[in-house]
Amino acid sequence: MRLPKYDFGAIQVPPFCNGKVMPVDLTEWESSGRVSDFCDSELAYFLKQIQNGFTITFVNTQYIHHQITKSQPNNKTEQDHTHQTADLLFQNLDQFLEGHLHVYPAHVDELVGDLVQSDPSITCFIADTFHTWPETIANKYNLVNVSFWTQPALVLSIYYHLDLLRQNSHFGFHDKREDSIDYIPGVQAIEPKDLMSHLQATDLSSPMLRTICKAFHEVKRADFILINTVQELESETLSALHEKQATYAIGPVFPSEPTKSIVATNLMSEFDCTQWLKSKPHGSVLFISFGSYVQVTTKDFEEIAHGLLLSKVSFIWVLRPDTTSYEETNILPVGFDDEIKDRGMIVPWCSQIKVLSHPAVGGFLTHCGWNSVLESMWCGVPMLCFPLWTDQITNRKLVVDDWGIGLNICDGVKPITRVEVAEKINHVMSGKLGHGLQKEIKNVRQTMEDALTLNGSSQKNFFQFLSDVKTKVQTRN
Numbered sequence: 001m002r003l004p005k006y007d008f009g010a011i012q013v014p015p016f017c018n019g020k021v022m023p024v025d026l027t028e029w030e031s032s033g034r035v036s037d038f039c040d041s042e043l044a045y046f047l048k049q050i051q052n053g054f055t056i057t058f059v060n061t062q063y064i065h066h067q068i069t070k071s072q073p074n075n076k077t078e079q080d081h082t083h084q085t086a087d088l089l090f091q092n093l094d095q096f097l098e099g100h101l102h103v104y105p106a107h108v109d110e111l112v113g114d115l116v117q118s119d120p121s122i123t124c125f126i127a128d129t130f131h132t133w134p135e136t137i138a139n140k141y142n143l144v145n146v147s148f149w150t151q152p153a154l155v156l157s158i159y160y161h162l163d164l165l166r167q168n169s170h171f172g173f174h175d176k177r178e179d180s181i182d183y184i185p186g187v188q189a190i191e192p193k194d195l196m197s198h199l200q201a202t203d204l205s206s207p208m209l210r211t212i213c214k215a216f217h218e219v220k221r222a223d224f225i226l227i228n229t230v231q232e233l234e235s236e237t238l239s240a241l242h243e244k245q246a247t248y249a250i251g252p253v254f255p256s257e258p259t260k261s262i263v264a265t266n267l268m269s270e271f272d273c274t275q276w277l278k279s280k281p282h283g284s285v286l287f288i289s290f291g292s293y294v295q296v297t298t299k300d301f302e303e304i305a306h307g308l309l310l311s312k313v314s315f316i317w318v319l320r321p322d323t324t325s326y327e328e329t330n331i332l333p334v335g336f337d338d339e340i341k342d343r344g345m346i347v348p349w350c351s352q353i354k355v356l357s358h359p360a361v362g363g364f365l366t367h368c369g370w371n372s373v374l375e376s377m378w379c380g381v382p383m384l385c386f387p388l389w390t391d392q393i394t395n396r397k398l399v400v401d402d403w404g405i406g407l408n409i410c411d412g413v414k415p416i417t418r419v420e421v422a423e424k425i426n427h428v429m430s431g432k433l434g435h436g437l438q439k440e441i442k443n444v445r446q447t448m449e450d451a452l453t454l455n456g457s458s459q460k461n462f463f464q465f466l467s468d469v470k471t472k473v474q475t476r477n
């Protein structure tokens, strides 16, 4: 079913909610290859699981839908309704967020209204926690409101208690307090420097902070919150959240055999690194990736490149075409290719989880995006942390300070230097330090595996969630 095109008015943002509405049998969808084209694999798998006893309608954005269609040269059945506004997405984040706040909700409202009218059996509404409108819309159409959180419980809990941070002058002031934050329920004392980057800002009127304040006000009124984390890893934080609201840790949300997954995580084609990895000794290769969209400054990029040369380790480096804002296509230092020869491999994209699970890989230099952290833990690969913004700053604390499964690449205050990069790489890849990290990460992997077994916490939480949703729906009816 395709809904009519909406007019996005004066603010030009990528068209959101009028994309593709898929009343899906995901089994069929997958075998027809459509899931594999889908860029948000977390959500696809999540939907597949949740299908248990439910019918799912998946609403995709028109922009993403267009990207998917474009990537399929043989797909002649889909019409292209999309404006070419994609580049605006990150070129002007503020403008994008203004659209997100002011234009988007009306369209979601209209879309959900149409859906509910055409199918009155729709009872439940699942949306990403960062959205600012779920409560209003769920209420209007009498739907059970489920918030889906894609970062650690620690990060959710901090956003959840923004009011406390403000009362204590740790957020929203120019001369913020610099002492530890020890009053967030279920959260051990945390330093202000470890807060998410958005909370380090002081301009409360910025579109980002307005979005955050509104979204985390809304989430308090959700009926249920699903979190892509593991109960045993964040038990105190989750218990404290659960006292306030029904919260379910159901992670890690990726296929139980991710290396066999047919779900691509991006529309860029994946470079196959297997043959190259086969030629390398066990645990000798460092994998480097900064996720799907953050950019590295040109200075940091250069220091990392030189640090790699100095370290002498073998590596695979994912360099997306937009990894830095360099205009030139060749962004690597002069002579880099000659120096690395067959020691290093640069790829535009690959299957990260396949690379991480290869025995030749012994370390991961990561920006600490939550999916990367989960995947690294799953594959038992110690991390070298280079957080860039948002939750990555706080995720680093979990990885290095709390779980002891990674090292900092730098102190986060002074700029990184090539010498320090090389030293840290060598620490992770060899010697006593590396072995200690490996021991800890094996325990974490075991915890994750246990959570996913039939009697494990994530499975149990998930079934509890399904049962609670059914009860809630019945009560409402």
Ligand SMILES: O=c1ccn([C@@H]2O[C@H](COP(=O)(O)OP(=O)(O)O[C@H]3O[C@H](CO)[C@@H](O)[C@H](O)[C@H]3O)[C@@H](O)[C@H]2O)c(=O)[nH]1
Residues within 6 Å of the ligand: 150, 151, 265, 266, 289, 290, 291, 292, 293, 294, 318, 348, 349, 350, 351, 352, 353, 368, 369, 370, 371, 372, 373, 375, 389, 390, 391, 392
């Ligand atoms: O060559 C590559 C590089 C990455 N990936 C995948 O891309 C995803 C990257 O996700 P993540 O590590 O979470 O990073 P971002 O794409 O940067 O994720 C955004 O969303 C996350 C979840 O909300 C946040 O934790 C991050 O801070 C935010 O930047 C992972 O599944 C990787 O396996 C690949 O498959 N191949």
